[in-house]
Amino acid sequence: MYEDEAQIYRALADPTRLRILALLRVREACVCELVGRLPVSQPAVSQHLRRLRQAGFLTERRQKYWTYYAIRSDLPPMLKEIVAALPHDAADEAWIREQTADLVCTEVKVAPRASTRS
Amino acid sequence: MYEDEAQIYRALADPTRLRILALLRVREACVCELVGRLPVSQPAVSQHLRRLRQAGFLTERRQKYWTYYAIRSDLPPMLKEIVAALPHDAADEAWIREQTADLVCTEVKVAPRASTRS
DNA sequence: TCACCTCATCGCGATTTACTTATATGGCTA
DNA sequence: TAGCCATATAAGTAAATCGCGATGAGGTGA
Numbered sequence: 001m002y003e004d005e006a007q008i009y010r011a012l013a014d015p016t017r018l019r020i021l022a023l024l025r026v027r028e029a030c031v032c033e034l035v036g037r038l039p040v041s042q043p044a045v046s047q048h049l050r051r052l053r054q055a056g057f058l059t060e061r062r063q064k065y066w067t068y069y070a071i072r073s074d075l076p077p078m079l080k081e082i083v084a085a086l087p088h089d090a091a092d093e094a095w096i097r098e099q100t101a102d103l104v105c106t107e108v109k110v111a112p113r114a115s116t117r118s
Numbered sequence: 119m120y121e122d123e124a125q126i127y128r129a130l131a132d133p134t135r136l137r138i139l140a141l142l143r144v145r146e147a148c149v150c151e152l153v154g155r156l157p158v159s160q161p162a163v164s165q166h167l168r169r170l171r172q173a174g175f176l177t178e179r180r181q182k183y184w185t186y187y188a189i190r191s192d193l194p195p196m197l198k199e200i201v202a203a204l205p206h207d208a209a210d211e212a213w214i215r216e217q218t219a220d221l222v223c224t225e226v227k228v229a230p231r232a233s234t235r236s
Numbered sequence: 237t238c239a240c241c242t243c244a245t246c247g248c249g250a251t252t253t254a255c256t257t258a259t260a261t262g263g264c265t266a
Numbered sequence: 267t268a269g270c271c272a273t274a275t276a277a278g279t280a281a282a283t284c285g286c287g288a289t290g291a292g293g294t295g296a
Contacts, residue, residue, distance in 0.1 A: 001207060002133040012127035015120040022120070031273060044255060046274055065264070065272050078203045085196045089119060149243055162285060164244055183242050
Protein backbone atom coordinates (compact mmCIF):
# COMPACT_ATOMS: atom_id res chain seq x y z
CA MET A 1 0.00 0.00 0.00
CA TYR A 2 1.49 3.29 -1.19
CA GLU A 3 4.71 1.54 -2.21
CA ASP A 4 4.45 2.75 -5.81
CA GLU A 5 3.91 6.33 -4.80
CA ALA A 6 6.76 6.18 -2.31
CA GLN A 7 8.95 4.83 -5.09
CA ILE A 8 8.23 7.89 -7.19
CA TYR A 9 8.92 10.32 -4.38
CA ARG A 10 12.11 8.45 -3.56
CA ALA A 11 13.28 9.18 -7.08
CA LEU A 12 12.73 12.86 -6.34
CA ALA A 13 14.42 12.73 -2.95
CA ASP A 14 17.83 13.91 -4.11
CA PRO A 15 18.95 17.45 -4.96
CA THR A 16 21.09 16.35 -7.90
CA ARG A 17 18.17 14.51 -9.50
CA LEU A 18 15.90 17.50 -9.03
CA ARG A 19 18.53 19.68 -10.66
CA ILE A 20 18.74 17.26 -13.57
CA LEU A 21 14.97 17.43 -14.01
CA ALA A 22 15.10 21.23 -13.91
CA LEU A 23 17.83 21.23 -16.56
CA LEU A 24 15.99 18.79 -18.82
CA ARG A 25 12.93 21.00 -18.50
CA VAL A 26 14.78 23.46 -20.74
CA ARG A 27 15.75 20.89 -23.32
CA GLU A 28 16.93 17.32 -23.67
CA ALA A 29 20.61 16.73 -22.98
CA CYS A 30 23.21 14.04 -23.30
CA VAL A 31 25.02 12.59 -20.32
CA CYS A 32 28.27 14.42 -20.96
CA GLU A 33 26.53 17.77 -21.01
CA LEU A 34 25.07 17.12 -17.58
CA VAL A 35 28.42 15.86 -16.35
CA GLY A 36 29.93 19.13 -17.49
CA ARG A 37 27.53 21.03 -15.30
CA LEU A 38 26.96 18.91 -12.21
CA PRO A 39 29.45 18.55 -9.36
CA VAL A 40 29.51 14.76 -9.48
CA SER A 41 31.25 12.13 -11.56
CA GLN A 42 30.00 10.67 -14.84
CA PRO A 43 28.96 7.35 -13.29
CA ALA A 44 26.99 9.22 -10.64
CA VAL A 45 25.13 11.18 -13.30
CA SER A 46 24.51 7.99 -15.22
CA GLN A 47 23.06 6.33 -12.13
CA HIS A 48 20.82 9.29 -11.38
CA LEU A 49 19.51 9.24 -14.95
CA ARG A 50 18.77 5.55 -14.70
CA ARG A 51 16.85 6.11 -11.47
CA LEU A 52 14.78 8.88 -13.02
CA ARG A 53 14.14 6.79 -16.10
CA GLN A 54 13.07 3.76 -14.07
CA ALA A 55 10.72 5.97 -12.06
CA GLY A 56 9.10 6.97 -15.34
CA PHE A 57 10.31 10.56 -15.63
CA LEU A 58 12.70 10.23 -18.55
CA THR A 59 13.10 8.73 -21.98
CA GLU A 60 16.40 8.06 -23.66
CA ARG A 61 17.40 8.35 -27.28
CA ARG A 62 20.65 7.37 -28.95
CA GLN A 63 22.25 9.55 -31.61
CA LYS A 64 25.78 9.18 -32.88
CA TYR A 65 28.03 9.02 -29.87
CA TRP A 66 25.53 10.36 -27.42
CA THR A 67 22.58 9.25 -25.37
CA TYR A 68 20.06 12.02 -24.98
CA TYR A 69 17.74 12.05 -22.01
CA ALA A 70 14.49 13.98 -21.99
CA ILE A 71 11.51 14.39 -19.74
CA ARG A 72 8.69 12.12 -20.93
CA SER A 73 6.07 14.09 -22.78
CA ASP A 74 3.37 11.69 -21.58
CA LEU A 75 4.07 12.25 -17.91
CA PRO A 76 1.01 11.83 -15.65
CA PRO A 77 -0.48 15.25 -14.80
CA MET A 78 0.61 15.14 -11.16
CA LEU A 79 4.22 14.43 -12.09
CA LYS A 80 4.10 17.09 -14.77
CA GLU A 81 3.03 19.58 -12.12
CA ILE A 82 5.77 18.49 -9.77
CA VAL A 83 8.41 18.97 -12.44
CA ALA A 84 6.94 22.33 -13.43
CA ALA A 85 6.95 23.44 -9.81
CA LEU A 86 10.67 22.92 -9.35
CA PRO A 87 12.55 26.18 -8.77
CA HIS A 88 14.22 27.77 -11.76
CA ASP A 89 17.94 28.30 -11.60
CA ALA A 90 18.75 31.14 -13.98
CA ALA A 91 22.41 30.21 -14.35
CA ASP A 92 21.65 26.55 -15.04
CA GLU A 93 18.99 27.40 -17.56
CA ALA A 94 21.15 29.94 -19.39
CA TRP A 95 23.99 27.46 -19.45
CA ILE A 96 22.09 24.56 -20.94
CA ARG A 97 20.40 26.84 -23.45
CA GLU A 98 23.68 28.01 -24.90
CA GLN A 99 25.22 24.60 -25.25
CA THR A 100 25.61 23.34 -28.78
CA ALA A 101 24.95 19.72 -28.15
CA ASP A 102 27.30 18.17 -30.69
CA LEU A 103 30.26 20.21 -29.55
CA VAL A 104 30.17 20.26 -25.81
CA CYS A 105 31.50 16.86 -24.97
CA THR A 106 34.49 16.59 -27.24
CA GLU A 107 35.36 20.26 -27.04
CA VAL A 108 35.01 20.60 -23.32
CA LYS A 109 36.48 17.31 -22.30
CA VAL A 110 39.45 17.21 -24.65
CA ALA A 111 40.91 20.34 -23.14
CA PRO A 112 41.54 18.93 -19.64
CA ARG A 113 42.93 15.77 -21.14
CA ALA A 114 45.53 17.75 -23.03
CA SER A 115 47.51 18.07 -19.85
CA THR A 116 47.70 14.31 -19.47
CA ARG A 117 49.14 13.89 -22.94
CA SER A 118 52.47 15.48 -22.17
CA MET B 119 20.51 24.09 -4.68
CA TYR B 120 17.31 22.01 -4.57
CA GLU B 121 18.19 20.74 -1.10
CA ASP B 122 14.98 22.08 0.42
CA GLU B 123 12.80 20.49 -2.23
CA ALA B 124 14.67 17.20 -1.93
CA GLN B 125 14.07 17.34 1.80
CA ILE B 126 10.34 17.57 1.22
CA TYR B 127 10.27 14.70 -1.24
CA ARG B 128 12.41 12.65 1.12
CA ALA B 129 9.69 13.07 3.73
CA LEU B 130 7.28 11.58 1.21
CA ALA B 131 9.60 8.74 0.23
CA ASP B 132 8.14 6.15 2.58
CA PRO B 133 4.90 4.17 2.18
CA THR B 134 4.03 4.36 5.89
CA ARG B 135 4.31 8.14 5.88
CA LEU B 136 2.15 8.40 2.78
CA ARG B 137 -0.42 6.19 4.46
CA ILE B 138 -0.36 8.43 7.53
CA LEU B 139 -0.96 11.47 5.34
CA ALA B 140 -3.85 9.70 3.64
CA LEU B 141 -5.35 8.83 7.02
CA LEU B 142 -4.97 12.34 8.39
CA ARG B 143 -6.66 13.60 5.24
CA VAL B 144 -9.87 12.19 6.70
CA ARG B 145 -9.42 13.75 10.12
CA GLU B 146 -6.79 14.52 12.73
CA ALA B 147 -5.67 11.60 14.86
CA CYS B 148 -3.61 10.91 17.93
CA VAL B 149 -0.53 8.72 17.87
CA CYS B 150 -2.15 5.74 19.49
CA GLU B 151 -4.91 5.67 16.91
CA LEU B 152 -2.35 5.48 14.11
CA VAL B 153 -0.40 2.85 16.03
CA GLY B 154 -3.60 0.82 16.21
CA ARG B 155 -3.86 0.82 12.44
CA LEU B 156 -0.30 0.75 11.09
CA PRO B 157 1.90 -2.36 11.03
CA VAL B 158 4.79 -0.71 12.87
CA SER B 159 5.66 0.02 16.47
CA GLN B 160 4.71 3.15 18.41
CA PRO B 161 8.23 4.61 18.28
CA ALA B 162 8.26 4.13 14.51
CA VAL B 163 4.97 5.97 14.14
CA SER B 164 6.24 8.72 16.40
CA GLN B 165 9.34 9.17 14.27
CA HIS B 166 7.35 9.24 11.05
CA LEU B 167 5.10 11.91 12.51
CA ARG B 168 8.09 13.97 13.56
CA ARG B 169 9.55 13.70 10.07
CA LEU B 170 6.30 14.83 8.49
CA ARG B 171 5.98 17.67 10.98
CA GLN B 172 9.55 18.85 10.39
CA ALA B 173 8.94 18.78 6.65
CA GLY B 174 6.01 21.12 7.24
CA PHE B 175 3.12 18.77 6.55
CA LEU B 176 1.68 18.43 10.04
CA THR B 177 0.73 20.36 13.13
CA GLU B 178 0.42 18.88 16.57
CA ARG B 179 -2.00 19.68 19.35
CA ARG B 180 -2.08 18.38 22.93
CA GLN B 181 -5.28 17.42 24.67
CA LYS B 182 -5.48 15.43 27.87
CA TYR B 183 -3.41 12.33 27.39
CA TRP B 184 -3.19 12.62 23.66
CA THR B 185 -1.23 14.39 21.01
CA TYR B 186 -3.31 14.98 17.92
CA TYR B 187 -1.62 15.38 14.59
CA ALA B 188 -3.29 17.05 11.64
CA ILE B 189 -2.38 18.13 8.14
CA ARG B 190 -1.53 21.83 8.15
CA SER B 191 -4.35 23.90 6.75
CA ASP B 192 -1.89 26.46 5.39
CA LEU B 193 0.00 23.94 3.29
CA PRO B 194 1.60 25.42 0.13
CA PRO B 195 -0.60 24.71 -2.90
CA MET B 196 1.81 22.22 -4.44
CA LEU B 197 1.98 20.17 -1.25
CA LYS B 198 -1.76 20.37 -0.87
CA GLU B 199 -2.10 18.90 -4.36
CA ILE B 200 0.36 16.15 -3.58
CA VAL B 201 -1.56 15.15 -0.47
CA ALA B 202 -4.86 15.31 -2.32
CA ALA B 203 -3.45 13.13 -5.10
CA LEU B 204 -2.55 10.25 -2.80
CA PRO B 205 -4.64 7.15 -3.45
CA HIS B 206 -7.66 6.58 -1.25
CA ASP B 207 -7.78 3.39 0.76
CA ALA B 208 -11.41 2.67 1.48
CA ALA B 209 -10.72 0.41 4.45
CA ASP B 210 -8.34 2.87 6.07
CA GLU B 211 -10.73 5.75 5.57
CA ALA B 212 -13.70 3.84 6.93
CA TRP B 213 -11.65 2.74 9.91
CA ILE B 214 -10.45 6.16 10.95
CA ARG B 215 -13.88 7.63 10.42
CA GLU B 216 -15.53 5.26 12.86
CA GLN B 217 -12.98 5.69 15.62
CA THR B 218 -14.18 7.54 18.69
CA ALA B 219 -11.00 9.32 19.51
CA ASP B 220 -11.23 9.33 23.28
CA LEU B 221 -11.93 5.63 23.50
CA VAL B 222 -9.63 3.94 21.06
CA CYS B 223 -6.38 3.97 22.91
CA THR B 224 -7.41 2.84 26.36
CA GLU B 225 -10.05 0.43 25.10
CA VAL B 226 -7.95 -1.15 22.42
CA LYS B 227 -4.70 -1.34 24.27
CA VAL B 228 -5.95 -2.57 27.62
CA ALA B 229 -7.31 -5.75 26.12
CA PRO B 230 -3.99 -7.24 24.93
CA ARG B 231 -2.38 -6.33 28.23
CA ALA B 232 -4.91 -8.40 30.12
CA SER B 233 -3.16 -11.55 28.96
CA THR B 234 0.14 -10.38 30.39
CA ARG B 235 -1.33 -9.82 33.81
CA SER B 236 -2.01 -13.47 34.51
C1' DT C 237 2.45 12.46 45.96
C1' DC C 238 2.33 8.50 43.33
C1' DA C 239 0.75 5.34 39.89
C1' DC C 240 -0.56 5.34 35.19
C1' DC C 241 -1.21 6.85 30.60
C1' DT C 242 0.52 8.57 25.98
C1' DC C 243 4.17 9.87 23.46
C1' DA C 244 9.20 10.98 22.59
C1' DT C 245 13.86 9.68 22.61
C1' DC C 246 17.86 6.56 22.90
C1' DG C 247 20.78 2.93 21.23
C1' DC C 248 21.33 -0.66 18.24
C1' DG C 249 21.35 -3.67 13.85
C1' DA C 250 19.94 -4.21 9.04
C1' DT C 251 19.18 -2.13 4.75
C1' DT C 252 19.40 1.50 1.30
C1' DT C 253 21.57 5.30 -0.86
C1' DA C 254 25.02 8.12 -3.13
C1' DC C 255 29.41 8.64 -4.10
C1' DT C 256 34.03 7.22 -5.77
C1' DT C 257 37.52 4.67 -9.04
C1' DA C 258 38.19 1.05 -12.22
C1' DT C 259 36.56 -1.40 -15.97
C1' DA C 260 33.24 -3.15 -19.45
C1' DT C 261 30.07 -2.18 -23.43
C1' DG C 262 28.83 -0.80 -27.73
C1' DG C 263 28.38 2.51 -31.51
C1' DC C 264 31.08 5.24 -34.80
C1' DT C 265 34.68 6.14 -38.07
C1' DA C 266 38.90 5.69 -40.42
C1' DT D 267 38.50 -4.41 -38.13
C1' DA D 268 40.84 -1.49 -34.95
C1' DG D 269 40.72 2.28 -32.02
C1' DC D 270 38.25 5.95 -29.91
C1' DC D 271 34.38 7.98 -27.83
C1' DA D 272 30.33 8.36 -24.63
C1' DT D 273 28.01 5.79 -21.53
C1' DA D 274 26.97 1.85 -18.39
C1' DT D 275 28.19 -1.32 -14.91
C1' DA D 276 30.95 -3.23 -11.01
C1' DA D 277 32.88 -3.04 -6.52
C1' DG D 278 33.70 -0.79 -2.38
C1' DT D 279 32.75 2.72 1.30
C1' DA D 280 30.54 6.18 4.21
C1' DA D 281 26.36 8.04 5.59
C1' DA D 282 21.44 8.12 5.94
C1' DT D 283 17.22 5.56 6.89
C1' DC D 284 13.90 2.41 9.08
C1' DG D 285 12.80 -0.84 12.11
C1' DC D 286 12.88 -2.63 16.98
C1' DG D 287 12.95 -2.86 22.39
C1' DA D 288 14.04 -0.22 26.37
C1' DT D 289 13.62 3.86 28.69
C1' DG D 290 12.64 8.83 29.63
C1' DA D 291 9.43 12.87 29.91
C1' DG D 292 5.47 14.96 31.16
C1' DG D 293 0.59 15.42 31.91
C1' DT D 294 -3.53 13.28 34.60
C1' DG D 295 -6.11 11.90 38.30
C1' DA D 296 -6.93 9.28 42.66
